[in-house]
Amino acid sequence: MAYSDKVLDHYDNPRNVGSLDKKSKDVGTGIVGAPECGDVMKLQIQVEGDTIVDAKFKTFGCGSAIASSSLATEWIKGKKVDEALAISNTAIVEELALPPVKIHCSVLAEDAIKAAIKDYKEKNASAAPAEAQKA
């Protein structure tokens, strides 16, 4: 299978690899996928106000899964939380030129962003209960 140059680039030089303190109140952690399915993504965001100031990921999965999550962290850094929620998997598919069999990798990345934001909102639910419920 031939990979797009962008997938190879993210694989060779993954952006924002690492972990944030998951206990910290301003950090949201999303873990999606399952080991037996061959993909697990952990994506974390650090939020100040309503802006994602930092994002980190670790991924167990194929090259396309690594590239999808690497790209996701790149895209959400500096974005408002609501803007990050609007990122769809199809944008990731287009950017990385993923073949149909790899579309699930992009879905997983979108899910990881949403899960991290949900976790952040739940942690801070006392401040904005209505918001957390919506998420």
Added chain:
Amino acid sequence: MTNPIYLDYQATTPVDKRVLDTMLPYFTDAYGNAASRNHAFGWVAEEAVDTARAQIASLINASEKEVVFTSGSTEAINLAMKGVGEMYGSKGKHIITCLAEHKAVLDTAKHMEKLGFEITYLQPDKNGAVSAESVRDAIREDTILVAIMWANNEVGTINPIREIGAVCREKGVLFFSDSTQAVGKIPVDVEADNVDMICFSGHKVYGPKGVGALYVRRRKPRVRLVAQMDGGGHERGMRSGTLNVPGIVGLGKACAVAEADLEKDMAHSNALRERFEKKIFDSLDYVFINGDEHNRLPGCSNLSFAYVEGESLIMGFKDLAVSSGSACTSASLEPSHVLQAMDVGDELAHSSIRFGFGRMTTEAHVDFAADQVITAVKKLRELSPLYEMVQEGIDLSTIAWTGH
């Protein structure tokens, strides 16, 4: 050393120069049809085919008349299974095989199910082996065929063929063994090993692609097959079609070389595998051998690198040609059916890589490969949330994963 380094000897092998040199005249000079009885071109071709038949028979301890040439193992498997089914179907409709077989056997079995045959798929043990006892327990009054591979193509586990064959003899059931990975790699003796049919391909034993053979026992018992290809009645009526003389010459020579060099080749491949696995185990934790560690094909090393996924690993060793048991290398998202049948767990199946060493592999290749593997695994574990969790002491089985 030229890159990439070929470490996929269970998929195919390079043609040995000695084999190629023997074949070449049969393309341009001695190009006769082996079935032409009226002139020297035909006689020369026929003689070459006879020589090859003798070379092949010698390697497996058969007689020349028991060798049927085919286009390769897949065709031979189809001929053996469907041919027996059609010939003996009136006696019974039950066939026994194993979940860890090659797709050529499994898909033939599935096809026969549609034709009214009943197939028992034995579950291999955790090493991928089938026991003679499990075969015995599965044999019924109406069983006409047992089809169990000699050695597994993915994990290299060698089955107890002699014992399974003895059970089949005792019960009067024909025994076919797909020996594509075994012939020329380990000792195969159709008499001592109690097999009635075996098949193999030229390209797995340093011969050409597009040629193979089916051994069909002629005595005690005499196996009869219904041909699956109608035509000129070549190969004693079992496989019509003009003989692929250069290919057959190559297969014969490949078998002769394999017979002469068997001990040497086995020692070479075993030593390379030991060297490779030692380097890997010295440098990495959480690595598991798939298959029977002590009863594997020489030169076959199927390893699972826990907490990293196989396809991403293969991307990491750009200069190695290897195969993965991970789903992601194929169009389907299912991991290897062999590893699934062995019950190694989908997670480890996704993390498996098959390394194959052979006649042309050198120690330098192995050292280079081990270094690339170690580097890639370490890099990907830095990226792996699972490895991180394990390092933190989290039991992964306690986590509620969100499967998709």
